[in-house]
Amino acid sequence: MISLTINGKAHNVDVEPDTPLLWAIRENVGLTGTKYGCGVAQCGSCTVHVDGVAMRSCVTPVSSVAGKKITTIEGLAENGVLTKVQQAWIANEVPQCGYCQSGMIMAVAALLKDKPKPTDADINDAITNICRCGTFQQVRAAIHAAANA
Amino acid sequence: MTETRGIDRRSFLVSVAAAGGALTLGFGVHPSQAEAGAPELTAWIVIARDDTVTIRVARSEMGQGTLTALPMLVAEELACDWSKVRTEFPRPDENLRRNRVWGDFSTGGSRSIRNSQEPLRKAGATAREMLIAAAAAQWNVPASECSAFNSVITHGPSGRTLRYGEVAEAAAKVTPPKDVRLKDASAWRLIGKPTGRIEVPDKVVGKPIYGIDVRLPGMLYAAIAQCPVFKGTLKSVDESKLSGRRGVHNVVRLKDAVAVVADRWWQAKTALDALAIEWDAGEGGEVSSASIREFLLGGLAATTAGVGRAQGKLAEGFARSARRVEADYAVPFLAHATLEPQNCTAHVTGDRAEIWVPTQNGEAAMASAAHALGIPTQNVIVHKTMLGGGFGRRGVTQDFIPPAVLIAREVGAPVKVLWSREEDTGHDYYRPVAMARMAAGLDASGMPAAWHVRMTGNSIWSTLMPVAARGGVDRQFQEGFLADMPYDIPNYLADYAIRNTHVPVGFWRCVNHTQNCFFKESFVDEMAHAAGIDPLTYRRRLIGTHRNANKFLGVLNAAAERAGWGTPLPPGTFRGIALNEAYSTFVAAVAEITLAADGTVRMPRIVVALDPGTVVIRSPPRCRPRARSCSASPRRSMARSPSRTAGSSSRTSTTTACCGSPRCRRSRPC
Numbered sequence: 090m091i092s093l094t095i096n097g098k099a100h101n102v103d104v105e106p107d108t109p110l111l112w113a114i115r116e117n118v119g120l121t122g123t124k125y126g127c128g129v130a131q132c133g134s135c136t137v138h139v140d141g142v143a144m145r146s147c148v149t150p151v152s153s154v155a156g157k158k159i160t161t162i163e164g165l166a167e168n169g170v171l172t173k174v175q176q177a178w179i180a181n182e183v184p185q186c187g188y189c190q191s192g193m194i195m196a197v198a199a200l201l202k203d204k205p206k207p208t209d210a211d212i213n214d215a216i217t218n219i220c221r222c223g224t225f226q227q228v229r230a231a232i233h234a235a236a237n238a
Numbered sequence: 239m240t241e242t243r244g245i246d247r248r249s250f251l252v253s254v255a256a257a258g259g260a261l262t263l264g265f266g267v268h269p270s271q272a273e274a275g276a277p278e279l280t281a282w283i284v285i286a287r288d289d290t291v292t293i294r295v296a297r298s299e300m301g302q303g304t305l306t307a308l309p310m311l312v313a314e315e316l317a318c319d320w321s322k323v324r325t326e327f328p329r330p331d332e333n334l335r336r337n338r339v340w341g342d343f344s345t346g347g348s349r350s351i352r353n354s355q356e357p358l359r360k361a362g363a364t365a366r367e368m369l370i371a372a373a374a375a376q377w378n379v380p381a382s383e384c385s386a387f388n389s390v391i392t393h394g395p396s397g398r399t400l401r402y403g404e405v406a407e408a409a410a411k412v413t414p415p416k417d418v419r420l421k422d423a424s425a426w427r428l429i430g431k432p433t434g435r436i437e438v439p440d441k442v443v444g445k446p447i448y449g450i451d452v453r454l455p456g457m458l459y460a461a462i463a464q465c466p467v468f469k470g471t472l473k474s475v476d477e478s479k480l481s482g483r484r485g486v487h488n489v490v491r492l493k494d495a496v497a498v499v500a501d502r503w504w505q506a507k508t509a510l511d512a513l514a515i516e517w518d519a520g521e522g523g524e525v526s527s528a529s530i531r532e533f534l535l536g537g538l539a540a541t542t543a544g545v546g547r548a549q550g551k552l553a554e555g556f557a558r559s560a561r562r563v564e565a566d567y568a569v570p571f572l573a574h575a576t577l578e579p580q581n582c583t584a585h586v587t588g589d590r591a592e593i594w595v596p597t598q599n600g601e602a603a604m605a606s607a608a609h610a611l612g613i614p615t616q617n618v619i620v621h622k623t624m625l626g627g628g629f630g631r632r633g634v635t636q637d638f639i640p641p642a643v644l645i646a647r648e649v650g651a652p653v654k655v656l657w658s659r660e661e662d663t664g665h666d667y668y669r670p671v672a673m674a675r676m677a678a679g680l681d682a683s684g685m686p687a688a689w690h691v692r693m694t695g696n697s698i699w700s701t702l703m704p705v706a707a708r709g710g711v712d713r714q715f716q717e718g719f720l721a722d723m724p725y726d727i728p729n730y731l732a733d734y735a736i737r738n739t740h741v742p743v744g745f746w747r748c749v750n751h752t753q754n755c756f757f758k759e760s761f762v763d764e765m766a767h768a769a770g771i772d773p774l775t776y777r778r779r780l781i782g783t784h785r786n787a788n789k790f791l792g793v794l795n796a797a798a799e800r801a802g803w804g805t806p807l808p809p810g811t812f813r814g815i816a817l818n819e820a821y822s823t824f825v826a827a828v829a830e831i832t833l834a835a836d837g838t839v840r841m842p843r844i845v846v847a848l849d850p851g852t853v854v855i856r857s858p859p860r861c862r863p864r865a866r867s868c869s870a871s872p873r874r875s876m877a878r879s880p881s882r883t884a885g886s887s888s889r890t891s892t893t894t895a896c897c898g899s900p901r902c903r904r905s906r907p908c
């Protein structure tokens with residue numbers, strides 16, 4: 090049993106210690122907003138926050154995050170109020186199929202905490218998530234919108 | 239619509255909500271569920287007492303906006319309050335039972351909007367007239383004195399009103415009018431106005447709406463390995479390494495695949511990796527990229543080929559021309575790489591099956607499951623989920639369904655079969671490999687008097703549906719070079735020597751246009767270059783008096799103007815222009831690229847002008863997002879920069895497209 094704190098709630102998950110956090114979140118805890126896209130830290134669709142830092146959960150062993158504070162897309166909004174990033178995502182209609190967007194939003198939320206007014210170069214550096222539908226322009230516009238909201 | 243067999247929908251929803259912890263809504267297979275017993279006005283429209291209008295959507299939603307656009311077509315004519323509209327995917331088995339009342343479920347070929355205008359707008363108008371008739375009967379006044387607006391019917395002379403919800407039940411019994419008049423486009427209040435896509439809010443909070451998110455009581459997970467050589471088969475599996483592994487239930491042997499079923503997917507995947515599997519590669523074992531290339535080069539040189547378009551006298555045209563321009567082009571197989579890997583959840587009990595699947599064609603999914611199991615089609619219930627990308631991968635080819643139902647039958651419990659990214663990429667129905675050999679004869683003015691377009695490569699139709707490529711002609715492979723070409727060349731031949739490899743091929747967003755536009759427009763630049771004429775001017779001349787000259791010139795000039803065509807560029811930066819028509823959408827693009835000393839190509843800017851006809855959903859950003867979407871492969875980075883995200887390697891977030899450079903003849907999108 091490994092104890093995980095996800096979105097402020099404690100969960101005991103019964104998995105091998107080297108199981109990627111992604112699968113524990115999706116299957117043991119049942120929060121499926123965090124997505125599997127590649128499994129090898131390439132696409133970013135599995136991004137969650139661990140103690141406030143964006144991490145690709147598909148290559149993060151569960152044992153390495155025991156006792157740390159994990160936030161998933163489901164836990165981003167507080168008391169049902171969407172964050173600025175999520176609101177900007179709706180206003181700019183960023184998602185197409187939407188599959189990459191949980192990870193995209195988590196990565197952006199972490200970026201804005203670090204750099205409240207990121208430049209285009211900051212965005213290029215930090216947001217390396219893949220969107221197969223090609224929403225990159227909308228993502229950039231929405232990041233600036235969220236930063237200026 | 240609510241009746242299900244196997245796992246009933248209610249207990250499914252409850253279990254999902256419970257399992258989901260923080261989830262407040264049930265699994266969003268149906269974004270909403272028409273209130274049980276609420277009256278159905280037409281097959282498309284259910285109106286509840288509280289005025290909620292449920293509009294059924296036959297086509298799949300994969301980010302292209304059908305879930306919003308198709309209901310809009312209905313709601314526009316229905317004159318209902320858009321904020322009260324809910325949507326629902328009707329089930330394919332229901333469609334079958336009701337004589338295909340919802341028509342075709344297949345979602346592809348950019349057809350959903352084009353083919354739905356008439357039936358959906360008529361359905362809305364029909365229901366509106368029925369509501370008005372019911373209200374008029376209640377008031378005992380002529381229907382002609384009544385009007386409908388925003389879900390309210392008003393009797394003009396007396397000012398009395400009734401809400402849709404109040405008369406829906408009576409309206410459902412009214413005989414539908416035979417002929418209804420549709421609104422004039424100038425009177426549209428909804429179509430083309432910014433409203434926001436219905437499903438977007440769910441997509442920013444991680445709602446479980448995709449196939450991969452399905453969770454059923456007692457569900458197991460399966461990981462699958464398919465023969466690494468196409469058309470090869472399974473020889474043997476050594477399970478001994480699996481003894482004592484936690485959570486592992488079964489090893490399922492299929493003709494060309496092995497699956498491990500376990501309590502959790504990661505257990506299944508790691509167990510699968512530990513298996514010793516022997517494959518029989520079969521005939522494809524000897525094929526290599528080099529042998530495929532040779533095979534296709536043979537197609538370029540072949541003396542016979544299917545003719546897609548011919549006009550004038552080619553030989554005479556060449557004989558009269560002042561100079562000859564030639565070029566060969568090649569593109570490789572491309573995997574669709576939907577970001578949601580292929581998956582299907584299945585539960586098979588006796589001669590019945592229930593599946594949950596992200597599919598572009600619910601009816602094909604139903605048929606595929608029935609065929610694989612050898613059971614009647616109507617015994618299969620298909621629940622369509624949202625798709626994490628489609629791009630044609632999940633349409634005609636439903637290859638992810640037979641393994642899922644066969645595994646589920648063997649296991650006897652609900653199973654979610656999920657392909658790993660590697661397995662998905664390695665077992666796609668790829669965009670076809672293709673080559674084009676161009677030859678043109680330019681006249682004294684530098685314009686083509688003769689043009690021969692020889693194509694070769696894997697034909698989708700001749701492999702998936704041979705009747706569609708009768709006589710060795712597959713027009714889809716040649717699209718862009720046929721009647722849809724922007725240029726009328728006096729002496730012209732477009733022919734295609736089909737060369738099918740053992741690699742499975744399938745449809746792809748915009749299918750062959752994605753490569754043919756690259757071939758065609760690159761070669762137009764070769765001709766312009768040879769003639770010493772500016773590529774924009776050259777295209778304007780080539781368009782000449784084409785029947786769609788207005789449309790082509792419209793987008794071409796718009797793109798050129800906005801891009802500042804002809805203005806000076808910094809050293810190392812280049813501009814390219816291209817023009818195409820695909821499925822009645824006219825498009826021109828000007829790309830700016832930089833070429834670094836080390837050969838790295840970047841595209842800092844692309845200007846796209848698009849004439850798609852009527853725009854149904856108007857998005858907040860200026861341009862429809864799909865116009866600059868993923869038709870090109872995203873696999874090449876434009877910018878490489880160290881990532882700051884923990885655990886990531888370097889990757890880019892820049893959009894990609896062919897670089898558009900006049901000299902570019904890369905064998906794949908740059």
Ligand code: FES
Binds near residue numbers: 130132133134
């Ligand atoms: S699934 Fe983790 S980065 Fe792709």
Ligand code: FES
Binds near residue numbers: 185186187220224627
């Ligand atoms: S919106 Fe489809 S992958 Fe990004």
